[in-house]
Amino acid sequence: FDSKEFLDKTVGQFLIPADKVAHVQVGNYLNHALLVLTKTGYSAIPVLDTSYKLHGLISITMIMDAILGLERIEFERLEKMKVEEVMNKDIPRLSLNDHIIRGIDLVVNHPFVCVENEEGYFEGIFTRREVLKRLKKQLRR
Amino acid sequence: FDSKEFLDKTVGQFLIPADKVAHVQVGNYLNHALLVLTKTGYSAIPVLDTSYKLHGLISITMIMDAILGLERIEFERLEKMKVEEVMNKDIPRLSLNDHIIRGIDLVVNHPFVCVENEEGYFEGIFTRREVLKRLKKQLRR
Ligand SMILES: Nc1ncnc2c1ncn2[C@@H]1O[C@@H]2COP(=O)(O)O[C@H]3[C@@H](O)[C@H](n4cnc5c(N)ncnc54)O[C@@H]3COP(=O)(O)O[C@H]2[C@H]1O
Numbered sequence A, B: 001f002d003s004k005e006f007l008d009k010t011v012g013q014f015l016i017p018a019d020k021v022a023h024v025q026v027g028n029y030l031n032h033a034l035l036v037l038t039k040t041g042y043s044a045i046p047v048l049d050t051s052y053k054l055h056g057l058i059s060i061t062m063i064m065d066a067i068l069g070l071e072r073i074e075f076e077r078l079e080k081m082k083v084e085e086v087m088n089k090d091i092p093r094l095s096l097n098d099h100i101i102r103g104i105d106l107v108v109n110h111p112f113v114c115v116e117n118e119e120g121y122f123e124g125i126f127t128r129r130e131v132l133k134r135l136k137k138q139l140r141r
C-alpha cells in the first residue's frame, strides 16, 4: 500500500467540480427541490444563492419530514414552503487546498462535503466514492 | 500505514448486525415504508420477508419516483402500492466470510451492501462509514 497516494494529496485533486453538481437555490419552493432530487436520484444536494454562494444542504428526507403531519402528509406545503426554511445550514465545508486527511475525517460521517473558496463561492463537492475508489486501487497493488 | 488492518480482515468484522438495521417487509404498503425511511432518516433500507430472507432495497427516491405523475404527485398510490412493486431486487450481496477487499470493491458504488448467510437469511449490513472509519485511523498513524 502506497499511503503517499493519500498523504501528499489535496482536497482539490479529488473534487467533483460545481458544473457537474446538481443544486437548488435558497428561494426555490420545496416542490421544485423534490423534483430535482427525485429526477437526479441524489439523496441530498447543495443549496446556493443566485451569486453561487453556499448556504446549506437539502435532502429528500428533510422535505418529507417537513410535510409529514400528524394525521396525513400535508402536500400543499410543497408549494408554500421554501428551501431555506427546511435546509440544513450547519454543514462542514472544505477548501481546495485542504490536506486530504481533513476531507477523509469529514466523510467518515458525511456522504459528501461541499468545497468553497475564501469568499464562500461554491467550487464543487468532495465525496466518499472518490476516496473509496482510490483506496480500492491502492489495496489492489 | 498498516494495510494488514484491511488485508487480513473479513466482512463479518465490519458488520452492522441485523438487530441494529431498520428494515421493511415485501408485503408492506408504500406509506409504511415512507414513514420508516422518514422517521429513521435513512435514505435506503433492506427489504426482508417474514422469515427474514433478503429480497432487495427500498429508498425514499424509489418511492417518490413511483408516485410522481405527469400532472401531480399521486399520493393515493402510497396506500395502494406495495414495497415489492417498487423495490430494487438486483442488489449486490456479501457473506460474513468474504474477504474485506470484496466489500471495499462493492462500497465504491454502493453506500451499503447487505450481508446474508448461505440460505439467504439477512445477517446485517456492510457500510462505507465502517470502512472510512478504519481508513482514517490507519492514515493517522
Ligand atoms: N447518478 C449516479 N451515477 C452514479 N452513481 C451514483 C449516482 N447517484 C448515486 N450514485 C452512487 O450512490 C452513492 C450515494 O448517492 P446519494 O445520492 O445517496 O449521495 C450522494 C449525493 O447526495 C451527493 N452527490 C454525488 N454526486 C452528486 C452530483 N453530481 N450532484 C449533486 N449531489 C451529488 O453526494 C453523495 C455521495 O456521492 P457518492 O458519489 O460518494 O456516492 C453515490 C454514488 O456512489
Ligand SMILES: Nc1ncnc2c1ncn2[C@@H]1O[C@@H]2COP(=O)(O)O[C@H]3[C@@H](O)[C@H](n4cnc5c(N)ncnc54)O[C@@H]3COP(=O)(O)O[C@H]2[C@H]1O
Pocket (backbone or CB within 6 Å): A043, A108, A109, A110, A111, B016, B020, B021, B022, B023, B040, B041, B042, B043, B044, B045, B046, B111, B112, B125, B127, B128, B129, B130
Ligand atoms: N441515525 C444516524 N446516526 C448516525 N449517522 C447517520 C445516521 N443516519 C445517517 N448517518 C450518516 O449518514 C450516512 C448516510 O446515511 P444514508 O441514510 O444516506 O445511507 C445509509 C443507510 O441507507 C444505510 N444504513 C446505515 N445504517 C443503517 C441502519 N442502522 N439501518 C438501516 N439502514 C442503515 O446505509 C447507508 C450508509 O450508511 P453509513 O453509516 O455508511 O453512512 C451514514 C452515516 O454516516
